[in-house]
Amino acid sequence: MTPQARPGGAVVTFEHVTKRYGPPGVPPAVDDLSLAIPAGEICVLVGPSGCGKTTTMRMINRLAEPTAGRITIDGQDVRDLSAVELRRGIGYVIQQVGLFPHLTVGENVAIVPRLLRWPEPRIRERVEELLELVGLEPGAYRARYPASLSGGERQRVGVARALAADPPVMLMDEPFGAVDPILRDRLQNELLRLQAKVGKTIVFVTHDVDEAIKMADRVAILRRGGVLAQFDTPEAILSAPASEFVEHFVGADRGLKRLSLAKVRDLQLIQPLIVRVGEPRVEVRRRMEVDGTGYALLVDAADRPLGWVDSAELAADGTLTEEEATPGAPPLQPETTLRDALSTLLGSSVQLGVVTDERDRVLGLLSVDAISEVLRPDATAPRS
């Protein structure tokens, strides 16, 4: 989470930017905003509904024009280019995704490269590469139409499409606002992993403080009227809110929210007793006795967790089948925040979470105890 300049991005600055939709006198949507977003960072714009987040973001690619002030990307005024040229060089992702229904997944991803008249072979290669990058197998997805995709798949295609021409800046307006919490956590984790590879400057809009703290290298908190209340790292905002408004907006559970600053990967995982489908029950029983915990994690041939097997309920002989696993909490990922991990674990009967990698393979277990250890006042901060 330490901010560091990464190569794929560009610096975005706001210099005294004001946007009015109404006549002078009516409060502006954005008021005298000055902000410098370092290259390669995720800057999250967060604040209550109607505070000007979307307007602020849309002024970067000139979908909204400032009434006063100046916006630059790597020092260049965004008005130096035509709006159309400017937008082809900036990634754009919105909550409803806005995939073109009449084009296939592959054609959707190819839109901006086609507008830029890249040669066809290069476009084909790029589409392939991007679908893989967002975890969609090109052979299975390239020729499908958006109508046949799930919500999560559409969002992934939307991200691939925005990355197509390798823009230094990406704008994302509540990209995960319309998906369920478990899928949202997954998509957030995927974006963080992706960002570790591509290092774009991402301007990310959300109204959800937890999402802001999780995703941001830097958070800009706006209040109604588009006034900047605080612009700082998530750590600083939680430990030293600049005003009562920020303190109130961040919420009374700031201590608990600090759990959002640490990720599952920051904690030591427990290695569970792992048993496989097809293993003889006699052997499983023997290994469980040696292990002494009384339960084991059943995995399939690809190391993906199926659930828990209890020694008390284990039949006498035969081999283990998929059906005898008792499913536990939804799997956690290394990028899941401890706060999300805690609420997932507290909501399930087995207070032990299975942590899996991006291919769903078991990495280890996380216990509620390990998380509460972090909350102890004298605990040293988890090592990153």
Added chain:
Amino acid sequence: MNDQPFFRIDWVIDNLDEIGGRVGEHLVMTGIAIGVGLVISFGLALLIRRVRPLYGPTIAITGALYSIPSLALFALLIPITGLSLLTAEIALVSYTLLILVRNIVAALDGVPAEVLDAADGMGFGSVERLWRVELPIALPVIVAGVRIATVTTIGLVTVTSLIGLGGLGYLIVNTGINRFFATSIYTGVALSVALAVLADVGLESLQRRLTPWARARSG
């Protein structure tokens, strides 16, 4: 008419050339009306999109045109344009406008706002956006309107027999009713209905072929 058989197939065989010619005339008159109607309606629809307040008056005017009886319209036009194809087409085109304008406007309005926002955000110019995003997505609804307009026009073409044209209407009115010759009436009516049905089925299949994405669940 008394001693005639119900349907004289020998007359049909003897007059195949004449009948074929009338079918051709019918199709050409329909095609011109729909083609010209589409161009005018499209222009009007684009204008309405820029200047919304024009929608109400446009629909009122095209609606009024639609409701003028064809006989009255001919009576108005003949002093100016005579007993000509032009007179016939002015009438036929007028009748397509209400259906086509309403459908094209509805079709373009039906393109989801988030798709337009994404298109703008990715850097489509307004002309590119219209041709490559809005029209393809609006196409099923536009073609649906063309289907209705075409079927209606195929029926209306017969009325232009009143000014000596009429395609298959000529067989119904001029050689049929005027000469008390039933076979000609049946032939004209049957072929006119057949054309309407064929046009409807053909346009429906065109609509489906143009929009594989609308029904595809997977590729």
